[in-house]
Amino acid sequence: MLVIAALPITGAQAQDSTLPSIGGAGGGLISEQQEAEIGRQVMVSIRRSAPQISDPLVYDYLHDVIYRLVPSAPLKNRDLTLAIIDSPDINAFAVPGSIVGINGGLVLNARSEQQFASVLAHELAHLSQRHFARRMEQQETSAPLAIAGVLAGIVLSAVTQSEIGIAAIAGTQALSIQNMLAYSRAHEQEADRVGMDILADAGMDPRGMPEMFEIMMRQNRLQGNRVPEYLSTHPLTQSRVSDTRNRAEQYPVRDVQDTQEYHLIRSRLQVHYARSGKVAVDTFQDYLNRSDTEKTDAIRYGLAAAHLRNGDPGSAIAVLERLLENNPGRITYVVTLAEALITQGNLDEARSRLKHALERNPGNYPITYRLAEVETAEGNGEAAADYLKRLTRERPNQETLWSLLAEAEGMARNIVGVHRARAEYEALMGNLEAAQRQLRQAQEKLPAGAPMRQIVTERLTEITEQLIARRS
Template sequence: MTLVRAFRDLHRPGLLAPRLALLATLTLPLPALAQDTELPTFGGVGGGLISVQMEQQIGQQVMQSLRRSADQVEDPLVNEYLENIVYRLIPAAPMQDRQVTTVVIDSPAINAFAVPGNIIGVNGGLFLNAETEQQFASVIAHELAHLSQRHFARRMEQQEASAPLTIAGMIAGIILSAVTKSDVGIATIAGTQAMAVQNMLQYSRSNEQEADRVGLEILAESGMDPRGMPEMFEIMMRQNRLQGNQVPEYLSTHPLTQSRVSDSRSRAEQYPEADYNDALEYHLVRARLQVHYARTPADAVSAFEDYRESSEAAARVDAAKYGLAVAYLADDQAARAEQLLRELLAGQGRRITYQVTLAESLIAQDQAQAAVDLLREALSRNPGNRPISSMLARAELEVGNAPRAADLLRGLAREYPNREDYWLRLAEAEGQARNIVGVHRARAEYDILMGDLEAAERQLRQAQERVAPDAPVRQIITERLSQVSEAIAQSRR
């Protein structure tokens, strides 16, 4: 089976990813939308069988399926941190296209993945297992290296030469790996294709060694500690030993041997020693996820109370106090959380993470107006900030100011058009503001991201019917409706 035929087979009923949209352009914000709706060409930029254009379309399809099949961590503080660390490292990565999409999968398992189309994903569990920011950054640098060297495309070309594989099966494997259910999922792929998908997901030793080498260079050039990579490998090896026959998900696609650990340590030691200090923000975000994945909020409170008394916490006293505040908040002890957060703000009065979490504690105590006042001031100093804007939108809704909440969420949706949660929240805010046209438009964008083009078409038609023929917004809605209708027609051919 050729890859062209395989790509068309994506639209046959019964496949794992049926009727994935041909148009990556549909996930872009209005009104800037590309007009190219043809099947991807092969070869092209970068050479080889798989073009960069095709990689981008594969990436869009993977993200669409991830939205459907995997819970994501929607916490804007977590997502903002991941995006910031990626963009700290990416100037040192040998990549032509440096626009990267990030995603955090809601799973405590240790995992990270790089997908064609410049998508980097991590499980929340990576934060739990990486004890330092240097260790965490080493995994991101390694994934950036895979993207920069186009290892996935090279593996796919090799696979096509030896054992043809449908793109549908390949995408299934990526998604199932990302959500840590690959063993179950691969079993559902018929015949010898299961092994083909598994082989596609496993990078070769030479791929891994190359990604290690390039990743170490990225770390060093970014001012981060290359020694974080062998340290992280050691953590993974310990996890592997503890889990016995159940290989950690990350190691199922990134094979790790003791010789590879030794080689990475030897390479890392060749870089000059220096003082590397973790950013406090990493440990604050890590604390949020430690609370998130605790068995119960009470367990999180107990763990952070014990941690604050330990000698280990002395170097990170603020992170320990913040973690306890987040645990109190989760355990419905918002007043105690507020007290700790105000103590932290007394030392660092403008740290955004503290302010956003304090606002959350105020909302929990039915003091939403105080949260609004706090966050409006913070936003005036940090225009467009994602965590502040997101929490402020929530607070504005709490005090009954739906139009203001909708304005904030509209800005977030424009800035992050591939975040389906912003579109869904915008639809809710528009509904409370009695802007029915806005509800339909936001729901349409949400449906597009989820791959339900027929539902998006219905939403846009309803929006169109409610707008006067001479209204400027009608032309925007009509253009968007035309693009969606064309995509539906293309998918049926």
């Protein structure tokens, strides 16, 4: 399923191969509504089976990078849903219905923000050109929803490198879908070309694309050739790399610098994927001890994150305080400092720091998320729920937020709020019957004529209609 023409690089995948892209500029056989349903089903499968990163700092950074590119992408629907897969392997994918997925390893293995962004631009290009619909028209396939479950299985197997999706893609149906996903070289070249246009128009360097392709090819040669046949797609050949390199050189040369946030988040993910907290501390301390070390602030931040993972919030706080002296407005430092203070049990100081930061950055996602965490730890359910409600209004497709909101509403003894939050969580997880039950329970606890009862009733009607449509 539109998994990056930039191929994953684990040992379970082949040298010079890549996962396909689903999206198509055809549209005769596949309506936008059908594409949206395919995307919904795939996201349900990902939420149920694929480990995801819910770290608000990582999510916020990746969200910001995608939306730096989106205005330059020829997309009809720019309301994207982001899935961050918790895997150190290089991979990204896009799915009809405006779903974009990123492995944590994509940031980890890229050597620059331009390289990282080039993969996202390539995936946005596949979506914008609707390659899936075009391929299905070529195959004269007229039942896109019937294969959504199998496509979800292909995505899960690809992004998790496990047996999770195998059951869904066994047998002749999977073989026929694999053939459908065998996109032409022209589609991949088109995605490369459109992706580089997106990068250039967004003020980024198109040269990052051939550089990232070369990283993938080198790592695949080291990893071996063991990709399952059903995941085989077009090869990422040296000629394709050369073609993108030659095309990139046609763009004006510009000195594009990586953002500081890219290197901070890369350090944060490096700590996340380290074998242990101690290994992470030793690694970043070694970086600092090298006389030729660059990006010192990002390395010091990585050391702070490593101390925190190693169960030493005091050392993390000391490093972060020094970083804040030189850059007091850096949100990543403040939020990570609050994380260390919460771990230390110093909730008042964490709250004070975060509230001051929120005054300077109203509505900021990581700050608000961490404030909700402070209030939950303090037992202030009503305050925590207030922060989380703000976040769910802005990001209604994040199931983690609804789960946290249900917990906070329970702490605040708002039973109707608990039922409503659980209903939204269950709906995102594809459990429409459970969502329906939660809303009915909320409805029963509200008096007739109450404005909230009307809101609950309207949502219950929507869920019921979805359930009827699914069964039909």
